[in-house]
Amino acid sequence: MPTGPTRKTKQRDAVRAVLGAAERPLSIDELLKAASRRADGLGVATVYRAVALLLDEGWIEAVEIPGEPARYERSDKGHHHHFQCEKCDRAFDIAGCLDNLRKLAPPKFRVKEHSVTLYGLCAACAA
Amino acid sequence: MPTGPTRKTKQRDAVRAVLGAAERPLSIDELLKAASRRADGLGVATVYRAVALLLDEGWIEAVEIPGEPARYERSDKGHHHHFQCEKCDRAFDIAGCLDNLRKLAPPKFRVKEHSVTLYGLCAACAA
DNA sequence: ATAGATGCAAAGGGTTTGCACTTGA
């Protein structure tokens, strides 16, 4: 399947702009709502397609949180993990990582990646 | 909705038996396949219902792994985390936990739980 | 002009639910 040239469109610009300005990982729904303000009539399918494109491109990464739909965020943030607020349902970045985590694996297991998610109340909801 | 008495059935016994004997978290599909041997003609819906029951009962817990369908395991295993094999797609328990993880959260966030998942190759697949 | 992109609506995959039939107590 020859991947033809990629066009610049209002919809893609909108999605890219929203993700570029986001300070936390956004779900497809959050993206749709936010990007719709910049590109009227924006459809979900287009958001999914734009996200897939940005993933391929490597400009964003998926943030998979157990029991939650995926979120997406710019991939230039370096290694970090996430916090999921149980009340407002928003995801946040958290800095740092205990990388001796890999040592928890059983003897012959080969660890390639790891994911850490904290759950609780974010600053706004805990107040 | 009055929850009437719970009956003992071949299907539920099968699901309970499989989970009771499992040494790693099982997905609905794994449960269906394994329990079907003990209860012929077992349907998915019944497995889901049996699992929901055992969850309510507190006898099992859901193991949510990012990007994977949920797994279930007995809840008497104490605090631990999981390893997801990228090749055979099976989930495994891993002992231990770095509980200073909660300290990674930003100042005013209230951490209640956390989840750690390691990804890579299990002993069998790494061999 | 024309291939790429969009939006809608239909199709998928996993989970849940409604309902007539079966079965445990």
Added chain:
DNA sequence: TCAAGTGCAAACCCTTTGCATCTAT
């Protein structure tokens, strides 16, 4: 007996895909 439980199929939710239309180039 008869409500609880089961299997099947339809319903759901989220994501993907097909297709006619629109649009960047």
